[in-house]
Amino acid sequence: MRIISWNINSLRLRLPLxxxxxQLADPDIICLQETKVPDPLFPRDDIIALGYPYIAYKGMKSYNGVCIISKHPIKQSNLTRNWCNQADCRHLAIEFEFAGQTTILHNFYVPAGGDEPDPDINPKFLHKLNFLNEVTEWFKANLAHNSILVGDLNIAPLEHDVWSHKQLLKVVSHTPIETINLTQWLETGFIDAMRKITPPDAKLYTWWSYRNKDWEKSNRGRRLDHLWITPTLTPYLQTVKVFKEVRNWEKPSDHVPILLELNENPSI
Known part of the structure; x- marks a missing residue:
């Protein structure tokens, strides 16, 4: 089972990508964030033509939006929620069968939080912190036995998830309050699959700013995109891959796709 997560930054604009x-990765399921398309305009026929007839989506004009497309049958889950009393299309949950069991897949797009890491003067940052607190409390009580959580969580939690830990401690996405809150969410019952494969002391990025034209040379990246699994799925964990080369494609997203591969027949 090959699952990709990607902040595509406009689905209709980047359908060719x-x-x-x-064609490059041949995934079974693709989770997209920042689709930026209202539901009536979702390009369902185009997605089906790509070989993904099973589709779930929540979208809005110009902002946010999440979707999950699959080669295999999926069922939209009643665990899909709106957070912080806002219908801003940041979460979608589906069910699918894996290794003879029902597995829940959560696709998240966490608020970015603006530029100023102070909730007293920046309502976007306050929203982000409230969002993290609410999802953490919810998952404490509602985490399913076999669960996967993927998406653009807009936080790089570890020292080597950013190009400079010291310089980014006061920059939104790597501040202590954000990294602590994300860790608390992870610890509701998940394992960080990316760091299960790649040691925490190795640099690992999934996002490079548009502001830096020579992004590859400077390599000032952050790991804002994540793949989490419950311990029940750890025996099936095969590999994780970051498709860094996609950042060089024509008119790319500032995020790159990340792949979670689970093997239904693990050697235990």
Whole structure:
């Protein structure tokens, strides 16, 4: 089972890149964030033509939006929620069968939080902290036995998830309050699959700013995108991959796709 997560930064704009990614990676399920398309305009026919007839989506005009497309049958879960009393299309949950069991897949797009890491003067940052607190409390009580959580969580929690730990401690996405809150969410019952494969002392990024034209040379990246699994799925964990080369494609997203591969027949 190959699951990709990608902040595509406009689905309709980057449909050609999605097609290229499918040819490159051949995933079973793709979770997209920042689709930026209202539901009536979702390009369902185009997605089906790419070989993904099973589709779930929540979208809005110009902002946010999440979708999950699959080669295999999926069922939209009643665990899909709106957070912080806002219908801003940041979460979608589906069910699928894996290794003879029902597995829940959560696709998240966490608020970015603006530029100023002070909730007293920046309502976007306050929203982000409230969002993290609410999802953490919810998962404490509602985490399913077999669960996967993926998405753009807009936080790089570890020292080597950013190009400079010291310089980014006061920059939104790597401040202590954010990293602590994300860790608390992870510890509701998940394992960080990316760091299960790649040691925590190795640099690992999934996002490079548009502001830096020579992004690859400077390599000032952050790991804002995540793949989490419950311990029940750890025996099936095969590999994780970051498709860094996609950042060099024409008109790319500032995020790159990340792959979680689970093997239904693990050697235990």
């Amino acid at each position: 999605l097609k290229e990614l499918i």
